Amino acid sequence: MIESIRGRSLLSLDDLTKSAIVEVLDTAESFVEVNRRSIKKVPALKGRVVASLFFEESTRTRLSFETAAKRLSADVLSLAVASSSVKKGESLRDTIGTIDALGIDAVVLRHRSSGAALQVSRYVPHVKVINGGDGQHQHPTQGLLDAFTIRQVLSERHGTTGLESGSALFEGLKVLIVGDIRHSRVARSDVSVYTALGAEVRLCAPGTLLPDDVASWPVTVVHDFDEALAWADVIGLLRLQSERGSGDFVASLDEFTFTHGLSVERARRLKPEALIMHPGPMNRGVEIDSRVADSCQSVVEQQVSNGVPIRMAVLYLSVAGAEGQGL
Amino acid sequence: MSAIVIRQGLVVGNGGSEVNDVLIVDDRIAEVGPSIEAPSGAHEVDAHDCWVGPGLVDLHTHLREPGREAAETIESGARAGALGGYCALVAMPNTEPALDCVALVSYVLERGARTPLDVAVAGAITVGRGGEALAPMVEMAALGVRLFTDDGIGVQDPLVMRRALTYAKPLGVRLAQHCEDERLASGGTMNEGALSGQLGLIGRPAIAEELMVMRDIELVRVTGAPLHFLHLSTGRSLEMVRAARAEGLPVTFEVAPHHFTLNESACDTYDPVFKVHPPLRSAGDVEALRGALRDGHVDAVATDHAPHAPELKDLAFDEAPAGMLGLEHAASLTYEALGPSPDPLTFFAVLSRGPARIAQLRQRDSRVRHSAHGGSMTAGDDANITVFDPASRWTVDRHALASRSMNTPYDGRSMSGRVRATIAKGHLIVDQGALT
Numbered sequence: 001m002i003e004s005i006r007g008r009s010l011l012s013l014d015d016l017t018k019s020a021i022v023e024v025l026d027t028a029e030s031f032v033e034v035n036r037r038s039i040k041k042v043p044a045l046k047g048r049v050v051a052s053l054f055f056e057e058s059t060r061t062r063l064s065f066e067t068a069a070k071r072l073s074a075d076v077l078s079l080a081v082a083s084s085s086v087k088k089g090e091s092l093r094d095t096i097g098t099i100d101a102l103g104i105d106a107v108v109l110r111h112r113s114s115g116a117a118l119q120v121s122r123y124v125p126h127v128k129v130i131n132g133g134d135g136q137h138q139h140p141t142q143g144l145l146d147a148f149t150i151r152q153v154l155s156e157r158h159g160t161t162g163l164e165s166g167s168a169l170f171e172g173l174k175v176l177i178v179g180d181i182r183h184s185r186v187a188r189s190d191v192s193v194y195t196a197l198g199a200e201v202r203l204c205a206p207g208t209l210l211p212d213d214v215a216s217w218p219v220t221v222v223h224d225f226d227e228a229l230a231w232a233d234v235i236g237l238l239r240l241q242s243e244r245g246s247g248d249f250v251a252s253l254d255e256f257t258f259t260h261g262l263s264v265e266r267a268r269r270l271k272p273e274a275l276i277m278h279p280g281p282m283n284r285g286v287e288i289d290s291r292v293a294d295s296c297q298s299v300v301e302q303q304v305s306n307g308v309p310i311r312m313a314v315l316y317l318s319v320a321g322a323e324g325q326g327l
Numbered sequence: 328m329s330a331i332v333i334r335q336g337l338v339v340g341n342g343g344s345e346v347n348d349v350l351i352v353d354d355r356i357a358e359v360g361p362s363i364e365a366p367s368g369a370h371e372v373d374a375h376d377c378w379v380g381p382g383l384v385d386l387h388t389h390l391r392e393p394g395r396e397a398a399e400t401i402e403s404g405a406r407a408g409a410l411g412g413y414c415a416l417v418a419m420p421n422t423e424p425a426l427d428c429v430a431l432v433s434y435v436l437e438r439g440a441r442t443p444l445d446v447a448v449a450g451a452i453t454v455g456r457g458g459e460a461l462a463p464m465v466e467m468a469a470l471g472v473r474l475f476t477d478d479g480i481g482v483q484d485p486l487v488m489r490r491a492l493t494y495a496k497p498l499g500v501r502l503a504q505h506c507e508d509e510r511l512a513s514g515g516t517m518n519e520g521a522l523s524g525q526l527g528l529i530g531r532p533a534i535a536e537e538l539m540v541m542r543d544i545e546l547v548r549v550t551g552a553p554l555h556f557l558h559l560s561t562g563r564s565l566e567m568v569r570a571a572r573a574e575g576l577p578v579t580f581e582v583a584p585h586h587f588t589l590n591e592s593a594c595d596t597y598d599p600v601f602k603v604h605p606p607l608r609s610a611g612d613v614e615a616l617r618g619a620l621r622d623g624h625v626d627a628v629a630t631d632h633a634p635h636a637p638e639l640k641d642l643a644f645d646e647a648p649a650g651m652l653g654l655e656h657a658a659s660l661t662y663e664a665l666g667p668s669p670d671p672l673t674f675f676a677v678l679s680r681g682p683a684r685i686a687q688l689r690q691r692d693s694r695v696r697h698s699a700h701g702g703s704m705t706a707g708d709d710a711n712i713t714v715f716d717p718a719s720r721w722t723v724d725r726h727a728l729a730s731r732s733m734n735t736p737y738d739g740r741s742m743s744g745r746v747r748a749t750i751a752k753g754h755l756i757v758d759q760g761a762l763t
Contacts, residue, residue, distance in 0.1 A: 014525070093641035113643030114527035115597025122596075135645070137527025185527060213524025 007321025009129040010314055011117045012138040013192035021196055022167050024313050025148050029162050031309035031316075034071065044316050045074035051099050052078045054110040054132070060280060060304060061132055061141070065108045068311035074319070077104065092116065093123050100124045106319045108132045114185075128318045130311075136183050136241075142279050143189030145310040147197060149303050150234055153275060170197035176228050177201065178260055179238030179287050182209045182249070186279045187238055191219060204228050206259060208249040209240075225260055229269040236277040237262055237287045257286050267292045275299050329353060331755055332365040333748070336374025336714060339381075339671045341680075341703040349379060351710040354698065354753035358706050370755055372748050374714050380675035381702045382414025382711030382751060383658065384682040386503075386581055387478070387557060387629035389650065390416070390446070392438065393431070394423025399634035399731050401435065404654070405442035406729040407632070409756045411654040412678075412746035414711035415445040415700045417686050420456065421479035427451035427462040432470055436695055443756045445697040445711075447686055449474040452491045452502060458483050461494055468498045471695040473687040476503035478557055479604075481539050483509055489546050496552035501579075501685065503555040504543055506564070507605055511535035516645045518591040518606040526595060528644060531606050533561045540564045544571045544578065553577035555685055558631050560586040560605040562615030569624060579685050581629040584660040585651055587616040589736060599640045599647030600736050603633070617664050623673050627681040630657045634732035652735040655728055658715060662744035669717070679713070698752050714748035719760070721745050729762070 001017045002008065005024065013021070034042055050069040054062050069076045079099065092111075099107065106128040109117050114135030121129040133139040148162075150173070155165040175194050181187040181203055194201050201219040203210065214221055222228045229235070240247065240256060250256045257263075262276070267289070270276070276288075276298040284290040293300060333349040338359060348363040349356060365371070385408065391399040399407075401418070408416050418435050420426035426435060432448050439446025450467040454460040456477040464475055475495060481504050482488040488504075495502050512535035517523050519530020540556060544567060547554045556568055559580050568580045585603060590610045593601040601607060619625050633650025640647055661678055662669055683689050683701025691699050691709065702708035722741045725733040749757035756763055 091638050091641040092643055094638075111643060113645045116643045118597050119643065122598075135527050135643075136529075188525075188527065211524040212519055212530060213521040216521040216524070 004317070005314065006317050008318060009121045010140050010318055011121060011129065011131045013140045013143045013189045013196070014138070016192070016196065018167055018196050021144070021147065021193055024144055024310070024317065025151060026163055027313035027317055028148055028309040031312040035308055041071050041073060043073045045069070045072040045319055048074045048105040048319055049103060050074045050076055050315060050319070051104045051107040052076060053096070053099065053107055054079070055081050055116070056110050056112045056133070058110050058133070060307065061110065064307035065132060065311050068308050068315055071308070072312055072315055074315070077102065092119060096120050096123050100127060106130060106315065109134070111135065130314060130318060133185055136185050137188065139185040139189045141307070141311055141314055142186050143193040144314065145303060145306045146190055146236070146277060146279070147193045148310050149277070149299055149306050150275065152302065152306065153299060167197045170194065170199045173199040174231055174233045175199050175201045175236065176204060176232035176234070177236045177238065178204045178225065178262070180209045180240045181205045181238060182211050183241040184238045190236060191217060202228055202231070204260065206250050206256065226266065226269060229266055230271070232270065232274055234275045234277060235262070235270065238279070239281065239283045239287050253286055261286060262288045262292050264289050264291055267295065267297070270297065277303060280304065329753065330366045330369035331372060331750060332363060332369045333372045333374045333379055333712070333714060336377045336379035337671060338379045338704050339675050340705065344671055349704070349712065351712070351750060351753055354710050356704070356706050356708045356710055359704065372714060372755065372758065374747070376716065376718055377747055378671045378674065378715045378717060379704070380671065380713060380715070381679040381683070381704060382700060382713050382749065383412040383678045384415040384686065384688060384700050385413050385630050385632070385654065385657070386417050386627055386682045386686055387583070387631045388416040388418055388654065389421065389633045390418045391422065391634055393434065397636045397731070401438040401446060402442055403729065403731045404632070405444045405446065406762060407654040408444055409749050409751065409762060410729050410746065411656070412658045412713040412715060412749050413444065413654060414713070414749065414751040415447060415683070415688055417447045417449050417474060419478050420449055420451040420476065425451045425456045427454050427456065429463070429466050429470060432467050432472060436470070440696055443751045443754055445688070445700070445752070447474070447688060447695070447697065448472050449476050449478070449503065451475065452477045452482055453487065456480060458487060461491060464495055464498060464500065468500050471692055473500050474503055474555070475500060476505065476557065478503065478505045480509065481505045481507055485542060485546065488543065489550060492546055492550040492552035492554065496550060501553045501555050503557050504539070505557050506536045506539035506543065506559070507531065508535045508539050511538065516602060517594045518608050520591065520609060522591055522595060526597070528594070531604065533563065533608065536561055536605050537563050537567070540567050544568070544576065547571070547576050547578055551577070556580035558583040558586065558605060558629065560608050561612045565615060565619050579626040581627040582616050582620065582625055583629060583631045584653055584657045585736060587613055587620060587664050588660050593736065597644045599642060599644050600651060600734050602644060602647055602649050603631070603651050604649040620661070620664050620677065621666050623676070625677050627685055628657060628661050628677040629682065630654050634730050635734050637733055640734050650734070652728065652730055652732060655730065656723065656735065656737055656742065658746050659742035659744045662715070662717060663742070710750055710753040712750040713746060715744060716747045717744045719745035719747070
């Protein structure tokens with residue numbers, strides 16, 4: 001288990017200890033403040049080079065990472081896949097080798113293949129690799145920002161700060177994750193981070209959209225969505241990953257919406273204080289009703305804005321490492 | 328006249344083993360005895376503490392020629408085979424284009440004849456290995472082809488497979504099946520299980536293999552045609568084929584060294600060198616395969632030697648091609664798998680005599696100028712002999728292999744037992760563990 005991501009790559013959340021996670025969340029708190037300033041920039045990574053390498057479509061994650069790097073004063077190299085030689089059949093190893101030859105300190109990698117981030121960390125062991133989502137494996141910064149958002153909202157309700165609450169608010173917290181869990185890297189990262197922090201996690205999905213290995217996950221699988229609604233303190237919805245063929249795993253989108261969509265009627269069964277989360281992009285009208293997505297229980301927008309401080313924290317801890325004490 | 332004398336090795340015959348000298352004159356064994364007076368000029372091979380048995384035969388070699396000569400050629404594959412103790416290789420037909428007609432089969436046979444080994448060909452069952460139209464098996468059989476397979480993929484359509492078996496039966500040839508239902512294995516890259524879920528890799532489930540094994544056993548039952556099962560990887564597959572054999576059905580099977588040496592946990596590095604079809608299975612399956620091997624229930628160990636150019640193994644796990652090298656490690660890994668008191672009879676049964684019987688290589692074939700393999704190590708046999716040193720230890724170095732490719736999953740691993748000498752068609756082609 002990894003006790004701290006200082007000076008290390010961030011490939012997955014399933015091997016981080018509670019204290020490693022809390023360290024990232026606490027570091028992100030200080031960057032929230034930076035993002036509120038009129039001049040949203042600190043010199044923490046001045047002179048460092050962060051490459052952003054997205055082999056798969058992404059808008060918010062990529063923007064969020066690049067914004068985070070720039071606010072830390074890092075230079076950002078951005079490789080657009082369409083204009084690169086990747087399309088000409090260059091291997092992953094050669095692409096990363098080329099970027100490395102330009103002199104970089106870290107690379108943020110998004111790839112359609114599970115394990116790509118780990119492979120890249122082997123190819124360039126001296127470069128810090130931040131996994132920006134690999135296939136259906138992990139999406140660590142999403143998991144961290146989800147946990148951060150929960151802590152932010154709950155600590156405010158408790159009249160305390162995130163820093164003071166540490167991981168206490170997660171003890172016994174009931175989190176329900178619903179939707180296409182099988183194909184979701186977010187679900188894997190969320191389950192890792194929530195359970196590490198002490199939360200209790202239940203999953204609800206059509207049988208075909210549960211992972212084959214769900215028995216070995218530290219979760220409970222429930223089949224009655226309506227019953228589970230009343231139980232949850234937090235509900236996280238996941239979209240159907242049609243680009244990974246999820247469409248073939250259910251009879252139709254309509255039926256999926258009927259069985260597992262969060263409709264207005266279903267949302268009424270939630271505790272009034274329950275949080276509704278979604279990593280985006282949302283398919284309004286499929287897994288979540290538009291009115292529910294925009295309701296006061298929804299924290300979807302906060303999730304997006306927390307992406308920047310969390311990614312600043314991850315980049316800072318990983319790249320500045322031990323030297324970065326004086327923030 | 329050329330002569331070689333192998334001194335004081337444990338000569339492993341059909342029924343037992345005895346320390347003896349073996350004299351080879353020209354291309355045959357001239358004499359086996361306790362102390363042979365060699366003719367002057369005879370090359371001496373010291374085989375003290377070594378096993379001396381019939382040259383190894385690989386039922387399952389991807390030689391990549393024609394089409395992917397950057398990964399391997401018939402010539403480089405033969406050198407790798409020689410170092411691994413092999414005297415005969417069966418070239419798989421999944422080349423580009425596929426070996427599905429007389430012209431292509433002849434090309435490979437001709438190239439093979441320029442190597443010191445016997446290179447036999449497995450022809451494709453269907454045109455282009457497309458799984459639809461039957462390939463001209465009659466014509467290819469007339470050239471000397473005895474084994475047919477679409478390996479790399481199984482014949483998916485049960486109607487086509489049934490017809491192929493019925494068509495092949497009167498030809499005296501044997502079909503061989505790569506058992507994996509491609510629908511059930513769809514998109515899969517490693518064994519399906521807890522680990523594939525954790526790694527976010529799509530699984531190729533055991534049931535994809537087992538269902539086709541089950542189907543094909545029933546097709547053998549209705550057609551009566553012999554069938555060989557390639558690289559079986561699960562305990563359940565082995566059980567089914569052994570039960571079918573006990574019923575008297577004409578079925579045989581092979582296991583591959585990687586399936587009885589490595590398990591799925593190797594995939595947790597996402598290193599595509601561990602990607603293979605069928606995939607590396609659970610630890611329990613590995614144990615089942617090793618148990619069957621030790622108990623003498625396995626017909627053949629076959630390498631599924633599958634070279635790939637290095638750039639193809641530098642891709643993401645799900646994008647990289649499946650397959651790993653095997654020729655230069657198979658003897659050592661088989662020896663290791665045979666346990667603390669390995670039986671040399673079993674060793675040569677699975678690596679030489681069994682495969683020679685399945686590929687029908689036990690008789691000379693003048694059409695293809697092939698010698699006889701898998702013999703009893705007695706005078707008169709064709710001189711295809713492997714000298715294996717069980718006490719030798721060595722370390723695999725992927726850069727030091729004879730293959731044109733480096734995709735060995737055993738780089739840096741230490742191995743027990745090594746081929747000391749290979750004599751193919753009367754020629755000493757490997758001596759002291761090196762090519763002559």
